[in-house]
Amino acid sequence: MTIKSSKHVMKIPREKAYRARGSADIMKPSLGGLIGKYGLLLGVLVIMVFPFLWQLSTSLKGAGENIYDFPPSLIPAEPTLANYGEVFRTIPVLDYAWHSLIIGVGTVITNVVFATLGGHALGTMKFRFKWVILAIFFSTLLLPGEVTLTSQYLTIKSLGLANTLWGVFLPGAIAAINVLLMMAACRMIHPDTLDAATIDGANTMQRLRHIVWPNIRGMVSVVALFSFIGAWDDFLWPLVVLSDPANYTLTVGMQYLNSNFAANPRVIAAGTMIALIPIILLFAALQKHFFRGVEEGGVKG
Incomplete structure (x- = not known):
């Protein structure tokens, strides 16, 4: 930057010129801004954690x-x-948790496998009617799960899988949103890299x-964590498919506490914590990979 005067010309480094104009403090929040920001974060924390x-x-x-x-x-x-002991004496918690774990791991x-393959095809390959397939995927996201509940149940029943863990597992074996997430991740890969590999x-x-x-x-x-949490926490679909208490998942089994211990919310709270703790431990173990995946999905290049 150059400053001219009547007697001489003086050159000032660009950084000093910016600092002189106060531009270095543009991104520095004010005291009121800091108080407001941390006050808002504290309010959200209380609402979610309390x-x-x-x-x-x-x-x-x-x-x-x-x-x-x-x-x-x-x-x-x-x-x-x-209260936790009462839960374990009332329902077979370990058996129900094992059923939920099997469904969660399978999901x-x-x-991961099918969403990766589908996302790779939609994100990096060129073929006819690609946009038609994408439109179908996006249209499925507009329908709430309750709309397709009856058709899913009739399909599972016709396959002879009603009242089985297979019947609980199959509708969630692949989710459209996961395919679209993997497609977005695959589109971040530079096409020249894939073309070079093909030439080689x-x-x-x-x-x-x-x-x-x-x-x-x-x-x-991200897909793996969301899939497991969705399968573990699912309540409505297992409740519709399963009729034998011996095949219940953990969330459906915990509903038994609400009917038998409605007057004792302490036992119900203990059952809720038993179902919630595995999810908390899983997220705590994978949070670094989860946030890394979110960051990679939000920043291209």
Whole structure:
């Protein structure tokens, strides 16, 4: 930058000129902005975390404590695990959790495999009627699950899979949203890289293994985590398909507590925590990969 005067010409470095004009402080938040930002974050944290803390506190309180005090007391006066023991004595928690785990793991495997293959085809390949297929995928996202519930049940029943874990698993084996997420991740790969691999003699599976997969592993972790949480937390579809209590998943089995312990919310809270804790542990273990995948999906290049 050059500043001219009547006597001489003086050159000032660009950085100093910006600092002189105050441009270096443009991105620096004011005190009011900081207070507002952290106040908003604190409010969101309270809204989202308080119900969990209240459920956890209720599950640890004994029969003599009032769980409806106001303001609520989150620290039990005499913590006890008797409510958890009552849950395990009432329903076969481990069997139901095993059923949910089988469905959850199977859902993760099929969604990762088929969504990767479908996303690769839609994101990197050129073929006829591609946009028709994309339109079909997008249209399925507009329909709520309740609309297709009857048709799904009739299909599962006609296959002879009603009241089986296979019947619970199959409708969620592949989700349209996961295919679209993988398609978006695959489109971030530069076409010249794939063309160079093709010129070097790499076939489709070799390109998928050595080029595509290393670039979409972050998004794969997002798809895997969402798929497992969706399968683990699903309640309506297993409730419709399963009629034998021996085949219940954990979420359906916990509904039995609401009907038998409606007057004792402590036991219901304990059952809720039993179903929720595995999800919390899983997310805590995979959060680094999850946020990396979200970041890779939001930033191209």
